[in-house]
Amino acid sequence: MSQGQGVLRTVSESLVPPDIWYEGLARYQQRGMAHVLATVVAVNGSAPRALQAKMIITQDGIVDTLGGGGLEHDVITTARQLLSGEISATVSKQVKPKVSEANETSASAPSKAVRRDAVYTKHYPLGAKLAQCCGGSVTVMFECFNVTPPMSVLVFGAGHVASALMTILAELPCQVDWVDSRPEMFERYLIDKPSDNGPSVSKTGQADNSAYQNPTPNQSQLYQLPRHIRPYVDEEPVDFVRPFIEQGGQRFILVMTHDHSVDFELVRAALDTVSDICLADGKRSDISLPYIGCIASSTKAKRFRDRLIQRGYSEQLVNQLVMPIGLPIGGKEPMAVAVSIVAQLLQQYHQAER
Numbered sequence: 001m002s003q004g005q006g007v008l009r010t011v012s013e014s015l016v017p018p019d020i021w022y023e024g025l026a027r028y029q030q031r032g033m034a035h036v037l038a039t040v041v042a043v044n045g046s047a048p049r050a051l052q053a054k055m056i057i058t059q060d061g062i063v064d065t066l067g068g069g070g071l072e073h074d075v076i077t078t079a080r081q082l083l084s085g086e087i088s089a090t091v092s093k094q095v096k097p098k099v100s101e102a103n104e105t106s107a108s109a110p111s112k113a114v115r116r117d118a119v120y121t122k123h124y125p126l127g128a129k130l131a132q133c134c135g136g137s138v139t140v141m142f143e144c145f146n147v148t149p150p151m152s153v154l155v156f157g158a159g160h161v162a163s164a165l166m167t168i169l170a171e172l173p174c175q176v177d178w179v180d181s182r183p184e185m186f187e188r189y190l191i192d193k194p195s196d197n198g199p200s201v202s203k204t205g206q207a208d209n210s211a212y213q214n215p216t217p218n219q220s221q222l223y224q225l226p227r228h229i230r231p232y233v234d235e236e237p238v239d240f241v242r243p244f245i246e247q248g249g250q251r252f253i254l255v256m257t258h259d260h261s262v263d264f265e266l267v268r269a270a271l272d273t274v275s276d277i278c279l280a281d282g283k284r285s286d287i288s289l290p291y292i293g294c295i296a297s298s299t300k301a302k303r304f305r306d307r308l309i310q311r312g313y314s315e316q317l318v319n320q321l322v323m324p325i326g327l328p329i330g331g332k333e334p335m336a337v338a339v340s341i342v343a344q345l346l347q348q349y350h351q352a353e354r
Helices: 003-007 021-031 069-084 097-102 160-169 183-188 206-212 237-246 260-281 298-311 334-353
Strands: 035-044 052-056 112-116 120-126 137-145 153-158 175-180 228-235 249-254 291-294
Touching: 021 035, 021 052, 035 069, 052 291, 069 120, 069 137, 120 298, 153 160, 153 237, 153 260, 153 334, 160 175, 160 334, 175 237, 183 228, 237 249, 237 260, 249 260, 249 334, 260 298, 291 334
Parallel strands: 153 175, 153 249, 175 228, 249 291
Antiparallel strands: 035 052, 035 137, 112 120, 120 137
16 A cells, blocks of 8 residues: 555544534534434424434434434435435435324334435334334434535645745635655644654654544644645655545545656656556447646746657646636736635536536
8 A cells, every 4th residue: 555545544434433413513514524414303202312412323323312223213214325326216205204204103004205405304113113112203304415526636835835825725715735855844833743762754744644634632732723724745756646536426636746757757647547547348438537736937937748649648637637627817926826725626616516
């Protein structure tokens, strides 16, 4: 496994699951993970949990409980059907019965689900159908979050423009992996300076990242950065490219390191990955690419394109690179450039959603 693959792990692999629903909600919101908040919105008679009890469901885990048993089993199944899109085949168009009607048919009536835009409700008679002897009934509301993945950005370089970029991305619903080979570039964000026992930011970005994402009671957070922005120090930044692209979905790669030769190798790695995926899938070379942008003057952009074509990359593939990056709004200050870049990312991201 490459270093890039080692640090780009899923949250579930690196964190202890939360125990309380609001902790899970905060964590999954911060990380842009798809999840469902299930809430008991109506109770009639005896039920396992009280009104407004909540739990969180993801594709591979749960947080908190609605009382266990057949009720919770069906809630989890329904939530995961919502996350995977399977719910459309099982949703009933019937309106859920009134509370008084539910009492009369609790032993035999099937559970019914009603779609209301992004919110679903499902009524559960707690009788023979769910093998629970409570005798009452509950209605559960399902709220889906991040079913459409948020914008995922991989940024190479931690210079002035990248730092300004993080100020903007910190306020947006996105996931950011931020890579540089120089530990000192992240020192301004450290809460605790490096100790004599070892650097606070490791060369692999893995050992200390667990402290950053899952702080101990005596350490609030390693970096003064939002949790959806994950910094990594790595001497081989190219290793991050392939695992990032292979995750699929809308992906945005921004290359802005201090070294033009590193920039070129990162661009090549991105194009090589896309070409390999195209060949493996039997797709054409004009497959829709992830956004691959490199900060550049017109001279640097021409030089990069010429070198890529000389090395055998097709002109069609090379022309899909974004060089220079950002919308032409004017201004050369780091923040002005960062604004133009984020505007371009958001434009492409939202256009693809339509």
